[in-house]
Amino acid sequence: DGGITQSPKYLFRKEGQNVTLSCEQNLNHDAMYWYRQDPGQGLRLIYYSQIVNDFQKGDIAEGYSVSREKKESFPLTVTSAQKNPTAFYLCASSRGIPGTAGSYNEQFFGPGTRLTVL
Amino acid sequence: DAKTTQPPSMDCAEGRAANLPCNHSTISGNEYVYWYRQIHSQGPQYIIHGLKNNETNEMASLIITEDRKSSTLILPHATLRDTAVYYCIAHGSSNTGKLIFGQGTTLQVKP
Numbered sequence: 105d106g107g108i109t110q111s112p113k114y115l116f117r118k119e120g121q122n123v124t125l126s127c128e129q130n131l132n133h134d135a136m137y138w139y140r141q142d143p144g145q146g147l148r149l150i151y152y153s154q155i156v157n158d159f160q161k162g163d164i165a166e167g168y169s170v171s172r173e174k175k176e177s178f179p180l181t182v183t184s185a186q187k188n189p190t191a192f193y194l195c196a197s198s199r200g201i202p203g204t205a206g207s208y209n210e211q212f213f214g215p216g217t218r219l220t221v222l
Numbered sequence: 223d224a225k226t227t228q229p230p231s232m233d234c235a236e237g238r239a240a241n242l243p244c245n246h247s248t249i250s251g252n253e254y255v256y257w258y259r260q261i262h263s264q265g266p267q268y269i270i271h272g273l274k275n276n277e278t279n280e281m282a283s284l285i286i287t288e289d290r291k292s293s294t295l296i297l298p299h300a301t302l303r304d305t306a307v308y309y310c311i312a313h314g315s316s317n318t319g320k321l322i323f324g325q326g327t328t329l330q331v332k333p
Contacts, residue, residue: 108265137320146309146323147266162320194265209313210256211321213265 107131108214110195115219117189125180125217127195135200136178137211140164141192150193153178182219189221224249224312231328234304240297242327244310247291253314255286256321257295259306266309266323269295300331 108129117123129136135154139147149162153172167186172178178197182189196211227245234240246255256271270277270284272293277284283296297304309326 139323146325147321148323149320152320192263196265209254210268210271211266212268216263216265218263 108195108197108212110193110214110217112217113215115217117219117221119221120184122184123182123189123219125182125193125195125219127178127180127214128176129178129195129197129212129214130176131197131199131212132175133197133199133212134175135198136172137196137198138162138168138170138178138180139194139196141194141216147194150180189219191219193217193219224253226310226312226324228308228310228324228327230325231330233330233332234297234300236302236331236333237299240300240304240329240331242295242297242308242310242329243292244295245292246310246312249290249312250314253312255284255290255293256311256313257282257284258309258311258321258323259304260309260326261303261306269308300329302331302333305329305331 111126137152138150141147148164150168151170153159156175159170159172169181194216195214198211224246254271254273257269258266260266270282272284272286286293307326307328309323311321
């Protein structure tokens with residue numbers, strides 16, 4: 105079955121430590137995204153990538169970093185510079201190039217990783 | 223992307239149709255209306271999208287008014303598993319592919 109996997113589902117880290125969240129897709133999608141969700145809130149875009157070896161900042165990129173060395177993978181690192189890292193992190197992918205309206209922009213989401221910084 | 227407005231919460235009886243409204247009065251001509259839902263502690267799920275014609279798929283129907291300033295998502299026979307937060311998003315080609323998720327409507331399906 106095609107889909108997006110995120111691991112782990114729950115993650116605990118001590119304050120000041122960097123942590124990397126995994127996101128893998130086997131949908132052959134070009135575009136991938138990372139969102140953050142705080143309790144009772146909508147999703148906010150952290151980073152997105154249109155193609156391998158290219159990525160752009162979203163609305164709240166400070167304190168985060170990403171890489172896109174393979175089409176299937178888009179890991180997110182939450183660095184110690186992120187002031188409030190405790191949140192629910194969601195990875196998504198879409199078939200088309202971002203900015204193209206219509207059916208290519210349906211985004212498929214992974215199950216999420218809930219990060220708690222102690 | 224145009225701003226959308228949804229009621230914060232709605233109830234629906236199991237087996238009945240759930241009609242979820244969305245206002246998008248500033249929507250531009252190239253913006254589509256997308257609906258996603260998020261069941262508690264899971265990733266959002268795509269439901270349906272449309273431009274100006276009504277759309278139907280296996281999950282739901284989308285009715286868009288002629289002036290495109292509002293739309294309604296219809297779940298024809300709601301089940302308890304449809305309890306979720308439903309997001310209406312107006313999205314076009316003028317941005318990066320970013321979906322702007324507002325507060326959404328929390329739909330509670332009751333037995």
